[in-house]
Amino acid sequence: MAFPTQSRAVIIGGGIIGCSTAYHLAKLGWEVTLLERAKLTSGSTFHAAGLVGQLRSSASITQLLGESVRLYRNLEAETGLATGWKMNGGLRLACTAERWTEVKRQATTARSFGLEMHLLSPQEALNLWPLMDVSDVIGAAFLPTDGQANPSDITLSLAKWARMHGAKIFEDMPVTGIETADGRVCAVNTSQGRIATEAVIVCAGQWTRALCATIGVNVPLVSVEHQYMVTEAIDGVPKNLPTLRDPDRLTYYKEEVGGLVMGGYEPNPIPWAESGIPENFTYQLLNSNWAHFEPMMHLAIGRVPALQHAGVKTLINGPESFTPDGNFILGEAPELRGLYVGAGFNAFGIASGGGAGKVLAEWVVGGEAPMDLWPVDIRRFGPPHRDTGWVRTRTLEAYAKHYAMAWPSEEYKSARPLRRSPLYARLAEAGACFGEKMGWERPNWFGLPGETPVDIYTYEKPNWFNAVAREHHNTRKNVSLFDQSSFAKFLVVGRDAEAALSWICANDITRKPGSLIYTQMLNARGGIEADLTVARLAEQKFYITTGTGFVTHDADWITRNIPAGLDAQLVDVTSAYATLALMGPNARALLQKITPDDLSSAAFPFGTVRHLSLAGAAVMALRITYVGELGWELHIPTEFALTVFDAITEAGRAFGLANAGYRAIETLRLEKAYRAWGADIGPDHTPLEAGLGAFVKLKKNIPFLGREALETQRGKPLKKMLCGFTVPESKTILLGRETIYRNNIRVGWLASGGFGHSIGKPIGYGYVRNPYGVDEAFLTSGTYELEVATQRIPCIPHLGPLIDPKMAAIKA
Numbered sequence: 107m108a109f110p111t112q113s114r115a116v117i118i119g120g121g122i123i124g125c126s127t128a129y130h131l132a133k134l135g136w137e138v139t140l141l142e143r144a145k146l147t148s149g150s151t152f153h154a155a156g157l158v159g160q161l162r163s164s165a166s167i168t169q170l171l172g173e174s175v176r177l178y179r180n181l182e183a184e185t186g187l188a189t190g191w192k193m194n195g196g197l198r199l200a201c202t203a204e205r206w207t208e209v210k211r212q213a214t215t216a217r218s219f220g221l222e223m224h225l226l227s228p229q230e231a232l233n234l235w236p237l238m239d240v241s242d243v244i245g246a247a248f249l250p251t252d253g254q255a256n257p258s259d260i261t262l263s264l265a266k267w268a269r270m271h272g273a274k275i276f277e278d279m280p281v282t283g284i285e286t287a288d289g290r291v292c293a294v295n296t297s298q299g300r301i302a303t304e305a306v307i308v309c310a311g312q313w314t315r316a317l318c319a320t321i322g323v324n325v326p327l328v329s330v331e332h333q334y335m336v337t338e339a340i341d342g343v344p345k346n347l348p349t350l351r352d353p354d355r356l357t358y359y360k361e362e363v364g365g366l367v368m369g370g371y372e373p374n375p376i377p378w379a380e381s382g383i384p385e386n387f388t389y390q391l392l393n394s395n396w397a398h399f400e401p402m403m404h405l406a407i408g409r410v411p412a413l414q415h416a417g418v419k420t421l422i423n424g425p426e427s428f429t430p431d432g433n434f435i436l437g438e439a440p441e442l443r444g445l446y447v448g449a450g451f452n453a454f455g456i457a458s459g460g461g462a463g464k465v466l467a468e469w470v471v472g473g474e475a476p477m478d479l480w481p482v483d484i485r486r487f488g489p490p491h492r493d494t495g496w497v498r499t500r501t502l503e504a505y506a507k508h509y510a511m512a513w514p515s516e517e518y519k520s521a522r523p524l525r526r527s528p529l530y531a532r533l534a535e536a537g538a539c540f541g542e543k544m545g546w547e548r549p550n551w552f553g554l555p556g557e558t559p560v561d562i563y564t565y566e567k568p569n570w571f572n573a574v575a576r577e578h579h580n581t582r583k584n585v586s587l588f589d590q591s592s593f594a595k596f597l598v599v600g601r602d603a604e605a606a607l608s609w610i611c612a613n614d615i616t617r618k619p620g621s622l623i624y625t626q627m628l629n630a631r632g633g634i635e636a637d638l639t640v641a642r643l644a645e646q647k648f649y650i651t652t653g654t655g656f657v658t659h660d661a662d663w664i665t666r667n668i669p670a671g672l673d674a675q676l677v678d679v680t681s682a683y684a685t686l687a688l689m690g691p692n693a694r695a696l697l698q699k700i701t702p703d704d705l706s707s708a709a710f711p712f713g714t715v716r717h718l719s720l721a722g723a724a725v726m727a728l729r730i731t732y733v734g735e736l737g738w739e740l741h742i743p744t745e746f747a748l749t750v751f752d753a754i755t756e757a758g759r760a761f762g763l764a765n766a767g768y769r770a771i772e773t774l775r776l777e778k779a780y781r782a783w784g785a786d787i788g789p790d791h792t793p794l795e796a797g798l799g800a801f802v803k804l805k806k807n808i809p810f811l812g813r814e815a816l817e818t819q820r821g822k823p824l825k826k827m828l829c830g831f832t833v834p835e836s837k838t839i840l841l842g843r844e845t846i847y848r849n850n851i852r853v854g855w856l857a858s859g860g861f862g863h864s865i866g867k868p869i870g871y872g873y874v875r876n877p878y879g880v881d882e883a884f885l886t887s888g889t890y891e892l893e894v895a896t897q898r899i900p901c902i903p904h905l906g907p908l909i910d911p912k913m914a915a916i917k918a
């Protein structure tokens with residue numbers, strides 16, 4: 107085959123991800139070339155164990171893993187090459203009461219996402235997996251559509267189909283460089299020459315970080331050793347033995363040639379290749395590390411006594427790329443147009459390969475993610491992820507937690523503190539229990555003297571419940587101070603700033619300077635890509651505030667959608683301002699004590715931005731709220747933050763001021779039905795479905811991105827609508843992902859859940875789906891139940907805020 111000089115797309119890496127992406131690009135009719143530095147599968151793929159599980163905590167990622175299963179089931183028939191695919195089901199054990207609660211909640215999540223998962227007694231589990239000792243097992247879950255495959259065979263089969271449909275695949279062809287021009291990729295270089303291209307898709311496994319770093323693209327993954335043992339044949343191991351996960355013993359199993367594969371996630375993982383991957387590391391394994399594996403072996407023998415006497419063929423030790431949050435990395439790099447990444451598969455690349463390759467190919471072809479892929483989107487990373495040492499430390503914690511209990515609201519412990527607001531020491535002194543996001547330390551709640559501000563995790567009512575209730579009530583009755591300095595903040599400036607934002611924002615931002623506009627930014631499907639506030643500071647100067655975790659994503663969305671030829675630039679000013687939100691009925695009286703400026707609603711109405719003189723500092727004040735009270739967000743030049751904080755604290759004594767944290771914000775916003783991006787709203791939900799139509803300028807004759815999709819949708823019955831629910835039984839714990847039943851039919855799941863302390867009830871929000879249409883009458887007419895950890899509980903639907911629906915408090 108002649109070596110091409112150009113190709114519409116070039117894939118770098120011939121592991122399962124590269125080959126799956128080639129398969130799907132070829133299927134979409136794209137001309138594609140795949141370049142593999144050695145042989146196909148010679149990276150991590152050839153030594154994978156081959157378990158294919160599907161259940162994750164996100165609906166779209168579960169759906170993506172389901173795509174893998176659908177693909178693998180038919181692949182052998184499509185290509186004639188064996189794949190070793192076996193749909194023998196997956197079993198998951200629970201050995202503690204808390205794990206059993208977790209498994210029951212997972213079963214409910216599976217049901218929410220339409221995945222079959224059955225709960226079994228220990229005896230029923232034993233019937234499926236006869237070699238087990240189940241004396242410590244409380245219960246088990248079984249997913250009949252999970253399976254296993256031969257990783258190399260699946261990969262070669264994908265490659266064969268891609269070739270059959272026009273893909274060009276070259277082995278022993280390392281890419282030696284990627285060329286860029288004008289902020290775009292334009293070619294790759296190899297020893298055989300240069301290939302000009304419009305899209306480079308880097309699926310180079312653990313080599314991805316170093317390769318992408320050469321062109322200024324950050325891919326935060328590191329290599330970690332991972333081991334599994336392969337035994338000789340063992341009596342009583344049937345061919346159809348399900349895969350088994352035993353999280354309380356940190357181990358997993360599958361059948362192989364009449365024996366067992368047994369691997370585990372050690373609590374003390376070993377990083378690999380810290381100073382770079384050796385030059386000729388191809389088709390290679392690392393030395394077996396029996397000493398490190400021994401604790402896994404002990405745990406496994408307790409479960410499968412036959413392992414004690416089984417012959418051991420080998421202990422595979424393979425390096426694999428892992429990431430700081432345990433999820434893989436997909437999408438177009440925010441730093442460089444046309445450069446796509448599919449890497450960092452955290453030892454579930456075989457399970458993900460089919461689906462990940464599909465959505466990555468669709469992303470390349472369509473120019474944007476084909477569905478909500480936020481949990482794996484490359485833009486979920488930000489400043490802390492540029493430091494490989496930080497990434498490695500956090501990644502090792504994530505690896506060690508692989509089979510640990512996934513507690514509600516759990517925080518990472520490692521690599522902290524990293525980013526601190528100027529108020530950090532004051533807040534720590536005031537009893538803050540900090541959480542972490544994007545490297546920032548953020549107060550979650552405050553302990554009073556005598557209370558230890560440390561989270562104790564549980565599936566029951568947590569130890570911070572009363573502290574959060576206290577902060578919640580104080581916000582509703584008096585006034586609270588929230589340090590929200592971690593907010594991402596941007597300026598958009600330039601001759602055409604208004605025109606650019608007018609196109610990107612769904613709400614009308616062409617209002618007069620001093621206006622504050624809450625808006626969504628939509629994709630071409632009308633889905634919500636960003637949810638933020640825009641303050642118009644001057645004719646062509648806009649100040650944008652968005653969530654801490656969305657800094658990279660939202661900056662990328664805005665910059666990539668500025669229409670060509672317009673003069674508008676985005677500047678990230680996150681670090682320039684500390685942000686204090688002063689919220690509650692006493693906020694005005696308190697603030698008025700320390701500013702000469704008029705804070706009356708006539709001078710400073712809701713939905714406006716003004717500059718205030720506060721304790722000697724020039725502060726930008728935004729009259730807005732995410733907790734549903736009278737209040738101001740104060741954006742303070744960083745060096746003035748402590749002075750302002752101290753002045754507010756001092757003046758606050760007369761007004762019942764207290765510090766409050768992010769967990770109080772969550773309960774307060776749930777009562778007010780304020781949406782959270784990434785939970786209640788995202789790229790798969792339009793403002794009409796999310797009940798945010800009032801914030802879209804459809805009635806005005808102004809074009810904007812997503813308008814056509816909304817106009818089309820407006821004319822038809824909606825297939826889903828966001829609805830609020832309360833549970834009369836106040837002890838119920840809602841966490842999100844609970845299944846919604848209407849008239850006994852499964853209609854959706856909760857996108858978010860929590861407790862409203864003012865109303866004294868659990869609250870959830872979720873989309874109610876119906877193929878024949880959903881409207882308000884439909885939403886309010888049914889009899890509803892929520893399934894919580896497999897139990898059905900009656901609940902009541904709500905369409906609006908649960909308190910202050912007329913906004914009297916906010917507009918006071």
Ligand SMILES: Cc1cc2nc3c(=O)[nH]c(=O)nc-3n(C[C@H](O)[C@H](O)[C@H](O)COP(=O)(O)OP(=O)(O)OC[C@H]3O[C@@H](n4cnc5c(N)ncnc54)[C@H](O)[C@@H]3O)c2cc1C
Nearest residue numbers: 119121123143149150151154155156157281311455456457
């Ligand atoms: C011990 C072990 C057990 C595992 N078990 C399972 C399991 O049971 N289930 C599961 O789902 N997953 C499992 N995995 C994970 C799975 O192996 C990986 O997630 C998956 O193989 C990753 O595939 P990939 O295509 O991203 O990377 P790779 O397979 O590493 O492919 C990347 C390719 O890129 C090539 N490359 C690198 N640089 C260049 C360059 N400059 N030019 C051209 N080519 C280049 C490399 O040679 C390599 O072939 C396991 C992993 C390990 C280590």
